Amino acid sequence: xxxxxxxxxxxxxxxxxxxxxxxxxxxxxxxxxxxxxxxxxxxxxxxxxxxxxxxxxxxxxxxxxxxxxxxxxxxxxxxxxxxxxxxxxxxxxxxxxxxxxxxxxxxxxxxxxxxxxxxxxxxxxxxxxxxxxxxxxxxxxxxxxxxxxxxxxxxxxxxxxxxxxxxxxxxxxxxxxxxxxxxxxxxxxxxxxxxxxxxxxxxxxxxxxxxxxxxxxxxxxxxxxxxxxxxxxxxxxxxxxxxxxxxxxxxxxxxxxxxxxxxxxxxxxxxxxxxxxxxxxxxxxxxxxxxxxxxxxx
Amino acid sequence: xxxxxxxxxxxxxxxxxxxxxxxxxxxxxxxxxxxxxxxxxxxxxxxxxxxxxxxxxxxxxxxxxxxxxxxxxxxxxxxxxxxxxxxxxxxxxxxxxxxxxxxxxxxxxxxxxxxxxxxxxxxxxxxxxxxxxxxxxxxxxxxxxxxxxxxxxxxxxxxxxxxxxxxxxxxxxxxxxxxxxxxxxxxxxxxxxxxxxxxxxxxxxxxxxxxxxxxxxxxxxxxxxxxxxxxxxxxxxxxxxxxxxxxxxxxxxxxxxxxxxxxxxxxxxxxxxxxxxxxxxxxxxxxxxxxxxxxxxxxxxxxxxxxxxxxxxxxxxxxxxxxxxxxxxxxxxxxxxxxxxxxxxxxx
Amino acid sequence: xxxxxxxxxxxxxxxxxxxxxxxxxxxxxxxxxxxxxxxxxxxxxxxxxxxxxxxxxxxxxxxxxxxxxxxxxxxxxxxxxxxxxxxxxxxxxxxxxxxxxxxxxxxxxxxxxxxxxxxxxxxxxxxxxxxxxxxxxxxxxxxxxxxxxxxxxxxxxxxxxxxxxxxxxxxxxxxxxxxxxxxxxxxxxxxxxxxxxxxxxxxxxxxxxxxxxxxxxxxxxxxxxxxxxxxxxxxxxxxxxxxxxxxxxxxxxxxxxxxxxxxxxxxxxxxxxxxxxxxxxxxxxxxxxxxxxxxxxxxxxxxxxxxxxxxxxxxxxxxxxxxxxxxxxxxxx
Numbered sequence: 014x015x016x017x018x019x020x021x022x023x024x025x026x027x028x029x030x031x032x033x034x035x036x037x038x039x040x041x042x043x044x045x046x047x048x049x050x051x052x053x054x055x056x057x058x059x060x061x062x063x064x065x066x067x068x069x070x071x072x073x074x075x076x077x078x079x080x081x082x083x084x085x086x087x088x089x090x091x092x093x094x095x096x097x098x099x100x101x102x103x104x105x106x107x108x109x110x111x112x113x114x115x116x117x118x119x120x121x122x123x124x125x126x127x128x129x130x131x132x133x134x135x136x137x138x139x140x141x142x143x144x145x146x147x148x149x150x151x152x153x154x155x156x157x158x159x160x161x162x163x164x165x166x167x168x169x170x171x172x173x174x175x176x177x178x179x180x181x182x183x184x185x186x187x188x189x190x191x192x193x194x195x196x197x198x199x200x201x202x203x204x205x206x207x208x209x210x211x212x213x214x215x216x217x218x219x220x221x222x223x224x225x226x227x228x229x230x231x232x233x234x235x236x237x238x239x240x241x242x243x244x245x246x247x248x249x250x251x252x253x254x255x256x257x258x259x260x261x262x263x264x265x266x267x268x269x270x271x272x273x274x275x276x277x278x279x280x281x282x283x284x285x286x287x288x289x290x291x292x293x294x295x296x297x298x299x300x301x302x303x304x305x306x307x308x309x310x311x
Numbered sequence: 312x313x314x315x316x317x318x319x320x321x322x323x324x325x326x327x328x329x330x331x332x333x334x335x336x337x338x339x340x341x342x343x344x345x346x347x348x349x350x351x352x353x354x355x356x357x358x359x360x361x362x363x364x365x366x367x368x369x370x371x372x373x374x375x376x377x378x379x380x381x382x383x384x385x386x387x388x389x390x391x392x393x394x395x396x397x398x399x400x401x402x403x404x405x406x407x408x409x410x411x412x413x414x415x416x417x418x419x420x421x422x423x424x425x426x427x428x429x430x431x432x433x434x435x436x437x438x439x440x441x442x443x444x445x446x447x448x449x450x451x452x453x454x455x456x457x458x459x460x461x462x463x464x465x466x467x468x469x470x471x472x473x474x475x476x477x478x479x480x481x482x483x484x485x486x487x488x489x490x491x492x493x494x495x496x497x498x499x500x501x502x503x504x505x506x507x508x509x510x511x512x513x514x515x516x517x518x519x520x521x522x523x524x525x526x527x528x529x530x531x532x533x534x535x536x537x538x539x540x541x542x543x544x545x546x547x548x549x550x551x552x553x554x555x556x557x558x559x560x561x562x563x564x565x566x567x568x569x570x571x572x573x574x575x576x577x578x579x580x581x582x583x584x585x586x587x588x589x590x591x592x593x594x595x596x597x598x599x600x601x602x603x604x605x606x607x608x609x610x611x612x613x614x615x616x617x618x619x620x621x622x623x624x625x626x627x628x629x630x631x632x633x634x635x636x637x638x639x640x641x642x643x644x645x646x647x648x649x650x651x652x653x654x655x656x657x658x659x
Numbered sequence: 660x661x662x663x664x665x666x667x668x669x670x671x672x673x674x675x676x677x678x679x680x681x682x683x684x685x686x687x688x689x690x691x692x693x694x695x696x697x698x699x700x701x702x703x704x705x706x707x708x709x710x711x712x713x714x715x716x717x718x719x720x721x722x723x724x725x726x727x728x729x730x731x732x733x734x735x736x737x738x739x740x741x742x743x744x745x746x747x748x749x750x751x752x753x754x755x756x757x758x759x760x761x762x763x764x765x766x767x768x769x770x771x772x773x774x775x776x777x778x779x780x781x782x783x784x785x786x787x788x789x790x791x792x793x794x795x796x797x798x799x800x801x802x803x804x805x806x807x808x809x810x811x812x813x814x815x816x817x818x819x820x821x822x823x824x825x826x827x828x829x830x831x832x833x834x835x836x837x838x839x840x841x842x843x844x845x846x847x848x849x850x851x852x853x854x855x856x857x858x859x860x861x862x863x864x865x866x867x868x869x870x871x872x873x874x875x876x877x878x879x880x881x882x883x884x885x886x887x888x889x890x891x892x893x894x895x896x897x898x899x900x901x902x903x904x905x906x907x908x909x910x911x912x913x914x915x916x917x918x919x920x921x922x923x924x925x926x927x928x929x930x931x932x933x934x935x936x937x938x939x940x941x942x943x944x945x946x947x948x949x950x951x952x953x954x955x956x957x958x959x960x961x962x963x964x965x966x967x968x969x970x971x972x973x974x975x976x977x978x979x980x981x982x983x984x985x986x987x988x989x990x991x992x
Contacts, residue, residue, distance in 0.1 A: 023816040030820060037847045044407075044846045064476050066462070066487045074476050117679050121686070131972035132965045133927035135934070136941060140965070144958050147503030165504045166462075177505055178489065249832040256934060258467075258491045258500070263834060268467050268490075271399040274406065274429045276842050283835050291830045342851075348778075355936075356949035363938075363946040365708055367717025367781070392780045394856070395936050395946070400842060407845035408853070492934065495949040502955055522952070636952075 041277075056273050057082075063268060065260050067176060078269055085265030086286050092182050092261065093248050093290070099187035100247060101240075104194025109224075111199045122195070129192035135253055137189055141181035142257040178259040182251070190247045197243060201236035202228060233305055241298040248290050262286050338551035340384065340607050343411055348390040351377035352410035355395030356493045358518040359630050359637030360416055360438075369393045373414045375626045376437055376543060376560070378619060380412065383559045383612040388619035397492055398469045402429050405546050412545040412556060416512070418470045419542045430547035434556040435564075437623075439643040439652050440539035442474050443513035444532045445520065450507060455482065455534050462487040464497045464506035474537040475510050494519070508532075512539045518637040554606045561655035562613045565595065566622035568646050568655070573621035580614060595658045602658055623653065697962075705956040706963045709947050713967070716783015716938055718768075722775065725767045726786040733760060733789065740978050761793040779857045783938040785967065787857070791939060792926040795864035800918075802865060803872030804911075808902065810877055821873070828870030834931055836867045841935045860932055868925055872918060879914030880906065912986055919979030923972050930968075940964060 045051060061081040062074045068084045069091060110122040129137070147165050154163040162169045167177040175183070205228050213223035254261035263283065270279040343349050353361040353373050361371040374393065381391035394410050401417065404410050419436060422428035444463070446452040455478060465472050467490035479486050489506050491497045498519045501509035509516070513531060520526045543560070545552050566572070569592070571579050583592045593599040597610035604610060620626055624646070631639045645651025706713070715726045736756055768790065770776035782790065809821030828836070840863025844854065854862070883906050891901035911918075933942035944960045947953055953960075 019814055023814050026814075026820070027816050040849050041846050043850070047850070062476060063472050064479075064486070064488045066489055074480060115675050115678055117682050121682055127973070128969065131923070131927075131969045131976070133930040133941065133968055135930045136961060136965055136968065139957075140961050143499055143503070144961060147500065147505050148958065150504045245830075252832040252834045253931070253934075255492060255834075258489050258496070260490065263832070264467065264490070267399045268472070271402065271469075272473075274402050276403045276406075277846070280835070280839060280843060284831060287831055287835070355946060358949065362949050363712070363717065363943075364950065365712065365952075366720070367712055367783075392778050394780065395938065397934075397936055400936065403842045407842060408850075409842070409845055409856075493945075493949070495945065499948075499955070499957060524955070 045277075052277065054278055056275065056278075061269070061272075063272070065265075067179065067260055078273070081265055082262065082269070082282060082286075085260060085262040086289075088259070088265075089248075089251055089254075089261040089263075089286075089290065090293075092179060092186070092254065092259065093251050093294075096183050096186040096190065096247055096251070097244055099183065100190035100194055100243075103187060103191035104243075105198050107191060107195035108198030108202070111195060112202055114220075126192045126195055129189055134185065134189045134250055135256055138182065138185040138253055138257050141185040141188075142177065145184070146177040146181050176259075178254075178257050181257050182254050182259050185257075186247055186250060189250070190243055193243050193246070194240065197236055197239035198232075200239070201232035204235045205231045237298065237302055237305070241295065244294050244298065245291060248294055249287070338607070339408075339411055339545065339549050340552040340555055343384050343552075347385055348392055349377065349381040349384055350392045350394060350409075350411045351380065352394050352396045352401055352404055352413040352415055353377065354398075354415045354493075355393070356495055357416060357515060358522060359514070359635070359639070360518070361393070361395075361414075363395075370630070372438065372626055372630045373416065373543075375620050375630070376563075377412075377414045379563060379616045379626075380414075380543075380556060380559055382615040382619040383562075383608050384555065386609065386615055388615075398466055399492070402431070405431065405544070408546075412543055412552070414543040416515075416541050417544055419540045419544075420470065423544070426547055431544040432547050432549070432553040434543040434545075434553070435560045435655075436540040436542045436652070437560060438514065438541040440512040440514045440541055442471055442510060442536040442539055443516055444508045444510045444534060444536070445501070445516045445529055446508045446532060448528050448530050452507065452532070454532065455479070456484065458486060458508055459484040460486065461507035462489050462505065464489050464491065464500040464509040466491060466494055466497050466511065470537070470539070471511055478534075478536045510536070512541070514631075514639050517639050521637050551607050555608055558606050558608075558658075559612070559616060561658075562595075562616055563620075563623040563626070564646060564653045564655040565658060566613065566617050567624040568648065569595070571617055571622060572625055573617060573619075576614060576617045591658070701959050701962075702956065703959060703963075705947065705953045705959055709943075709953075712784060712943055712947060713940065713963075714785050716787055716943055717781050718783070718786070719777060719781065722777060725774065725777075726782075729760075729764050729767045730786060730789070732763070736760065737974060737978055741981055758797060761790070761797050764790050764793065779855045782857060784943045785940050785971070787937065787939040788926065788929050789971075791857070791860060791864065791929045791932070792922070794861045795868055796922050796925060798861065798865040799869040799872055802869035803876055804907065806869060806873035807876035807880060810873065811880055825870045825873050828867055829874070831867075833867055833928055834934065837863045837931055837935055839863060840866075856937065860929075860935075860937060864925065864929070868921060871921055875914045875917040875921065876910060878917070879910030879912070882913045883909045915983055915986065916979075919976070919983070922979070923975050926972060926975065927968065940967065 057079040058077045060075045061078045063081070064074050065072055065081065065084055067088060069087045070084065072080065072084050107122045107125060110118045111126075113119060146163075146167070149163070149165045152164070155161065156163075160171055165177055168175045168180045209227060209231065210223065213227050214220075218226075251261060252263040255264040255267060258264075266279050266283050270276050273279075353369060353371075355361055355363060355369060357371065357373075359371055361369055361373040364370050377391050377393065378388040382388040394404065396404050396410070396413075396415060401413055401415055402423075405413050413431075416438075417423070417433075419433045423431050424433055444455070444458070446458075452458060463475060463486055465475055465488050472488065472490065475486075475488065489500060491500060494511060494515060497509050497511065500506055502523070509519075511519075513535070516531050520529050520531070523529060543556060545556060579592070580596055580598075583589050583596050583598050587593070590599065594602060596614055597603050597612065601610060603612045609615070621629075627641065627644065629635065631637055631641075641651065643652045645653065647654040711723065714730070715723060718726055736753075740753055740757075764786075766772070767774070768777060768782050768786065769779065806821050806825055809817050810825060812818045812821070837860065840859045841856065844859050844862065848854065887905055887909070888901055891905050896904070929939055930941040932939050933945055936942070938946055941964060944964050948957050948960060
C-alpha cells in the first residue's frame with residue numbers, strides 16, 4: 014500500500030487543526046472552571062427585566078431573555094429591510110446620475126460618493142443621530158405640510174411614526190450603502206456594449222425608455238451579484254445600531270451579556286442569528302435572480 | 312452533549328500533555344507584583360470620577376482609588392494602567408483577566424457579589440450614591456408620575472436600567488427607555504431634547520449638570536429610585552487580593568479619621584517613630600507589628616498610599632469638593648463621626 | 660466657445676437646464692450655510708486645545724517626538740511614492756519601506772532598544788488608527804494569500820477548511836469579531852499568558868480582513884490563464900515555484916484595486932474599536948466629549964473627525980491609484 018505525499022499533507026493538516034481546536038477548548042474549559050462561569054443556556058428562559066423602546070411584537074420586562082433576543086432580531090430585520098429598499102433607490106439614482114449627460118450632476122454625484130465612501134460609517138451614524146436629528150431640539154420641520162414632520166423625536170410620515178434612533182440608523186445605513194450601490198450600478202451599465210445605446214437611439218427611442226427596456230435588463234446579471242454582497246454588508250453593518258441607541262440584536266445581546274455574565278453563550282447566539290439573517294438575504298436574492306433569468310428566457 | 316465535550320477535552324489533554332488539570336491557581340496579587348504594575352478598569356467617561364483630561368491623563372475619584380491600590384501593591388502610584396471600559400464589558404473584562412480590578416462606579420449588590428451571579432468580590436463602598444432623575448425646569452415635571460409615557464434617556468447594561476424599570480413597573484406607569492452606551496451620549500440625548508428626562512446616579516447627574524451652559528435650567532427630582540453603593544471590585548475566589556483591596560480603602564478612611572494627610576504624613580511618621588507609646592499610630596503606619604504582611608503587602612503600605620494620593624477626604628475634595636469642577640456635597644460620604652457612612656474597622 | 664461647451668454639457672434640454680439650476684441653487688445654499696457655520700457659529704476651541712490628543716492620544720508629553728517622527732515618516736513616504744517616478748532608484752526600495760514602517764511604528768511607540776517603554780494604553784488618536792490599519796493590513800495579506808491558495812487547492816481537506824473559514828468570517832459582522840478579540844480571546848489563552856489590547860484588536864482585524872482579501876485574491880487567481888501554469892511545467896519548474904513566481908504576481912496585480920479598497924475600508928473600520936473601548940481617532944473624540952469643559956461640542960468634533968478621516972482615506976486611495984498605474988506601466992515596459 015502506497016500513501017501519496019498529498020494524503021500525508023492532508024492528514025498532517027487535519028491533525029494540526031484538531032490539536033489547535035483541542036488546545037483552545039482545553040484552555041477555555043480550564044478558564045471557565047477557574048472563573049466559575051460554566052456553560053449553559055438555562056438563563057434564556059428567565060425574565061429579562063429590562064424594557065425596550067421598540068418591539069414589533071408585544072413585549073414586557075417580565076418576558077424571557079429569549080423573547081427579548083427575538084425582538085432584537087426582528088428589530089434588526091426591520092431596519093435591514095427598510096434600509097435595503099431606500100439604499101437601492103438612492104443608489105440607482107446616484108449611479109444613473111454618474112453616467113448621465115448632465116456634467117454638473119455627474120460632478121455632484123461623484124462628490125457625494127467620495128464623501129460617503131471616505132468617512133467611517135460609525136461616524137456618519139453618530140452624525141445623523143446627534144447632529145441631524147437631535148440638533149433640531151424644539152423645532153419641528155414640516156417640509157410638505159402635515160404629511161411629513163421631522164423632529165428630535167423622529168419622523169412622522171402619514172401617521173406612521175419612526176423613532177429618531179431608527180430613522181438615523183435607516184438614513185445612515187442607506188446613504189452609506191447607496192454610495193456603493195451607485196458604483197455597482199454604474200459598473201453594470203458600463204458593462205453593456207456602447208453600441209446598444211446608439212442602436213436604440215437610431216430606432217427613435219428616447220434615453221429613458223431605452224435605458225429601462227434595453228440597457229438595464231442586460232446590465233442586471235452584472236449588477237445582481239454586486240448588489241447581493243452590498244445587501245449582506247448592509248446587514249452586517251446594521252450591528253452599529255448600538256452607537257445610536259437602537260435596540261438591534263447586537264445591542265440587546267450586549268445588555269444581556271452584561272446582566273447574565275455569559276459572554277460565550279451570548280456570542281454563539283449572535284453568530285447563529287447572523288447565520289439566519291444571511292441565509293434570509295442570500296435566499297431572497299437567489300429567488301429574485303431566478304425570477305429575472307426565467308423572465309428573460311421567456 | 313456533556314459526554315462529547317468531556318471526550319474532546321480528555322482527548323485534547325492527552326494530545327497536549329495537559330493531563331495535570333490541577334493548574335496552580337495563584338493569587339492575582341502575586342501576578343500584579345510580578346508584573347510590577349496594576350491594571351485597573353475605569354469608565355474613562357464620568358466627570359469627577361474618571362475621565363481623560365486635556366493632558367491625556369485620567370483623573371477623578373475612581374482613578375485616585377486605583378492609584379492608592381498601586382501604591383500599596385507595587386509601591387508606586389504611577390505604576391498603574393487604566394483600561395477604559397464600557398458598562399457592558401466591565402464584568403467580562405474582570406472574568407477573563409483582562410484587568411486586575413475594577414474601579415468604575417460599580418454598584419455593590421447581591422447578584423454581582425454572589426458566586427452564582429457575577430461572582431465578584433467588592434471592596435468597601437467608596438461612594439454612596441442613589442439613582443435619580445434630571446428634567447428641564449421648564450418642563451414642569453415634578454415627580455415620577457409626570458413622566459408617564461415619556462421617553463427617558465438611560466445608559467444600557469447598568470443597574471440604572473433595571474432600577475428605572477422597577478420604579479415604573481411598581482407604579483404600572485408606561486415609559487419609553489432610550490438606551491445609550493455611555494453617559495456622555497445619555498447627556499447628549501437629554502440636552503438635545505430626545506428625552507424628557509435622563510436617569511443616572513445622582514452624583515453623575517450633578518456632575519453632568521455642572522458642565523451644562525445653564526445648570527439652573529435643570530433640576531434633579533426628589534425621587535430617589537435606589538441605593539447605589541459604588542465600590543471597587545475584583546474577581547471572586549481570590550481572598551488575598553480582595554483582602555488587600557479592602558484594607559487599602561479602610562486605610563484611606565482611617566487616615567482621614569486620624570487627620571493624617573499627604574502634607575503631614577512624614578511628620579506623623581517621625582512622631583510615631585519617636586514615641587513608642589503611640590501604639591495604634593505605630594501599627595497603622597507599619598512601624599510596629601506585621602499588619603501589612605498579613606494581607607500580602609509591605610508593612611508600610613499605608614505610608615505609601617497617603618504619600619501618593621492623600622486620605623479619602625483629600626481625594627474627595629480634589630475631584631468633587633466645593634472648588635472642583637464637579638462639586639457634590641459630601642452628605643453620606645462623610646466619615647462616620649462627621650455624620651456620614653464611611654467607617655473603617657480597627658487596624659489591629 | 661466656452662459658453663457653447665457649458666450649454667452642451669449642462670443645458671442641453673429643458674429638463675437638463677432645470678436640474679442644473681436646482682443643483683446650482685442647492686450648492687449655493689448649502690455652501691453658504693456650511694461656511695457661515697464653520698467661520699462664525701462653530702467654536703473650534705475643543706479641537707485646538709485637544710489637538711495633541713487627536714493625533715497622538717495620551718502619549719507622554721516628553722516623548723511626543725516618537726509618534727510625531729513616525730507620522731512624518733509616513734507622510735514623507737507617501738509623497739515619495741507619489742513623486743517616485745522622477746527618481747529611478749526609489750521604486751525599488753518603496754515596497755520594503757512600506758512593509759517596514761509598521762514594525763517601526765511598534766518600536767517607536769512601544770519603546771525598547773534605548774527608547775523608554777510606553778504602555779499601549781497611552782497609544783491613541785490618529786497614530787493608533789494608522790498603527791491598527793497598517794499592522795492588520797501587513798499581517799492579513801499573507802494570511803489572505805494562503806487562504807486563497809488553500810481554497811483553490813487540489814487537496815479536499817485543505818480546500819474545505821479554507822472555504823469554511825472564509826465563508827464563516829464573511830457572514831459575521833465585524834463588531835462581533837472585534838468583541839471576540841477583546842473579550843473572548845483571553846478565555847482561549849492559558850493562564851498567565853496575556854496579549855495586550857491593541858494586539859488583540861490587530862489579531863481580530865487580521866482574522867476578519869484576511870477572509871475578504873482571500874476572496875479578492877481568488878478572483879485574481881482565476882483571471883490568470885491556465886496556459887501560464889502549463890508553460891511553467893514545460894520549463895520544468897516545481898509547482899511551488901510556478902505558484903509563487905508566475906501565478907501569484909499576476910493574480911495580485913489583477914486584485915490590487917480591490918485589495919487597496921479593502922485597506923481603505925480597514926482604516927475606516929478601525930473606528931469600531933471606539934465601541935469596544937480603544938481610544939483611536941473616533942474613541943478619543945468620544946472621550947474628549949465626556950470632559951465637562953467640552954460637553955455638547957460634538958458637532959465640531961464630528962465635523963473635524965470626518966474631515967480628518969476623509970483626508971487620510973483619500974490620500975490612501977490616491978497612493979493606491981498611483982501604484983496601480985505604476986504597475987500597469989511596468990508590465991507594459
